[in-house]
Amino acid sequence: MNMTPTGSSDEQDLRLSIQRLARRLRSMQADEAVTEGQRLVLFALSTLGPQTLGSLSEHERVTPPSMNRTVNALVAAGLVTRRTATDDARKVTLDLSGAGVAFIDETRRRRDAWFTTSLAELSAEQRAVLDQAAPILKELADQ
Numbered sequence: 001m002n003m004t005p006t007g008s009s010d011e012q013d014l015r016l017s018i019q020r021l022a023r024r025l026r027s028m029q030a031d032e033a034v035t036e037g038q039r040l041v042l043f044a045l046s047t048l049g050p051q052t053l054g055s056l057s058e059h060e061r062v063t064p065p066s067m068n069r070t071v072n073a074l075v076a077a078g079l080v081t082r083r084t085a086t087d088d089a090r091k092v093t094l095d096l097s098g099a100g101v102a103f104i105d106e107t108r109r110r111r112d113a114w115f116t117t118s119l120a121e122l123s124a125e126q127r128a129v130l131d132q133a134a135p136i137l138k139e140l141a142d143q
Contacts, residue, residue, distance in 0.1 A: 018137070024114075025111050025114075025115070026039070028107065028110040028111045028114055029103070029106075029107040029110070030102070030103045030104075030105075030106035030107045030110065031103060033077075034077075034079070034103065035070075035073075037060075037062075037070050038070055038073060038074055038077075038079075039107075040060055041056060041060065041067075041070055041071065041074060041080075042074065042079060042080070042096065042100055042103060042104055043104065044056060044059055044060065045080065045094065045095060045096045045100070046096060046100075046101070046104045049095070050083075050093045050094065050095040051093070051094055051095075052091060052092065052093060052094070053067055053068060053071060053092065053094065056071070056094065071094055074100070077099075078097055078099045078100075079096065079097055079099050079100035079103055080094055080095065080096060080097060080100055081094070081095050081096075081097045082094055083095065
C-alpha cells in the first residue's frame with residue numbers, strides 16, 4: 001500500500017472497521033459492571049496464570065498504584081484472589097477466583113456465539129476473503 005502521512009481513505013476505512021469490530025467484541029462480556037481495564041486484567045490472568053502486581057502492571061503497561069486500584073476492585077467483586085507466596089511472605093500472587101473464571105468463560109462464549117452467527121451470514125466469497133485476510137491481520141496485530 002502507498003502510505004501517505006494521513007493514510008488513504010481505504011486505509012482509514014479498514015482501520016475504522018477493525019476498531020469498530022474490536023469494540024463490538026469487547027462490549028460482549030458477562031458482567032457490564034466490569035470496566036475495560038478490569039477485563040484486561042482478568043483476561044491476562046486467564047492467559048498468563050497467577051501473577052504478581054508488578055508483573056501485571058508491566059504486562060498492561062500501567063503504574064503499580066493504578067494496577068493496585070484495579071486489582072482491589074476485582075478482589076472486592078470476588079473475581080480475583082490474593083495469595084501470599086509460600087517462599088516469601090512479602091510477595092502476593094494474584095489469580096482468578098471461580099467467579100473470575102466464570103466471567104472469562106461466559107464472555108468468551110458470548111463473543112464466540114456472536115462471531116459465529118455473524119460469519120454464518122456471509123457469502124462463501126466473503127468467507128474466502130476473510131480466510132485469506134486472517135493471517136495478514138494477525139501479523140499486523142503482532143507487530
